[in-house]
Amino acid sequence: NAGVTQTPKFRILKIGQSMTLQCTQDMNHNYMYWYRQDPGMGLKLIYYSVGAGITDKGEVPNGYNVSRSTTEDFPLRLELAAPSQTSVYFCASSPRLAPDVYNEQFFGPGTRLTVL
Amino acid sequence: KQEVTQIPAALSVPEGENLVLNCSFTDSAIYNLQWFRQDPGKGLTSLLLIQSSQREQTSGRLNASLDKSSGRSTLYIAASQPGDSATYLCAVSDRDSGYALNFGKGTSLLVTP
Numbered sequence: 001n002a003g004v005t006q007t008p009k010f011r012i013l014k015i016g017q018s019m020t021l022q023c024t025q026d027m028n029h030n031y032m033y034w035y036r037q038d039p040g041m042g043l044k045l046i047y048y049s050v051g052a053g054i055t056d057k058g059e060v061p062n063g064y065n066v067s068r069s070t071t072e073d074f075p076l077r078l079e080l081a082a083p084s085q086t087s088v089y090f091c092a093s094s095p096r097l098a099p100d101v102y103n104e105q106f107f108g109p110g111t112r113l114t115v116l
Numbered sequence: 117k118q119e120v121t122q123i124p125a126a127l128s129v130p131e132g133e134n135l136v137l138n139c140s141f142t143d144s145a146i147y148n149l150q151w152f153r154q155d156p157g158k159g160l161t162s163l164l165l166i167q168s169s170q171r172e173q174t175s176g177r178l179n180a181s182l183d184k185s186s187g188r189s190t191l192y193i194a195a196s197q198p199g200d201s202a203t204y205l206c207a208v209s210d211r212d213s214g215y216a217l218n219f220g221k222g223t224s225l226l227v228t229p
Contacts, residue, residue, distance in 0.1 A: 033216055042120065042205065042219030050214050058213055090159065094215065104150055104165040105209075105217060109158070 001026050004108035006091050012114045013081045021076040021111050023091030031094040032074040033105065034058075034066065036087040043090060049074055081115045088112050118143045122206050122220035129196055130228055137191040137223045139206030144184050147215055151180050151191050152205040154222070160205065164191070196227045 035043040045058030049068040065077040152160040164180040179192040207217035
C-alpha cells in the first residue's frame with residue numbers, strides 16, 4: 001500500500017491564481033481530512049469528509065473548497081490564492097473499524113505552498 | 117473549543133537521558149489521543165494512539181500515558197538517542213468535526229551526542 005499520497009510536493013502561486021491539491025489514499029478509509037500547518041503552529045483543520053459525497057467545514061475553511069466523489073480521492077481547491085494561504089498542507093485518512101470505533105489518522109507527506 | 121498545550125516548547129538533552137514531554141487539553145471529552153513525530157520539512161509519523169478508555173500505550177522506548185479526567189498526557193522517551201531529535205506533536209480527537217484532530221504546537225527535541 002502507498003498509504004496517503006499528495007501532489008504536488010511544492011508549488012509557488014501568484015496572488016489570484018487557483019490550484020487543486022490532490023490527495024489519494026489506498027487503504028479504503030472512510031474519513032479524510034485536510035489540515036494546514038503554519039510555521040511554529042499546530043495543524044488546523046480546513047475540511048473533512050466522512051465518506052464519498054459528504055464533506056464539511058473545519059476550523060479554517062475560508063478560501064478553500066473540497067469534493068469527495070470517490071472513497072480514494074479528496075482534492076482541495078484554492079480559489080483566488082492569497083499570501084495568507086502560504087502554508088504546508090497535509091491530507092490524512094482514518095478508518096472506521098465499527099460503529100463508533102475509529103482508529104488512528106495516517107498522514108500524507110504534505111504540499112508546501114507559497115503564494116507571492 | 118478544545119485547546120491543546122505542549123510543554124516545554126523546546127528541549128535539549130544529552131544522549132542517554134530519559135525525558136518526559138507534556139501535553140494538556142481543556143476538554144476531557146476526547147475520543148482518543150495521538151502522539152506524532154515530525155522531522156524538519158517532513159510529514160507526520162504516528163507514534164502512539166491512546167483510546168479514551170486506556171491509560172497508557174507503549175512502543176519500544178516510548179511510553180504514553182493518558183489521564184483524561186485531568187486533561188493530561190505524557191510521552192516518556194527512555195534512553196534518548198540523537199536520532200530522536202525531532203518535533204513531537206500531541207493531538208486529541210473528539211466526536212465533533214468527524215473525529216478530526218486538535219493539535220498542540222509541539223515540543224522541539226534536540227538530543228546531543
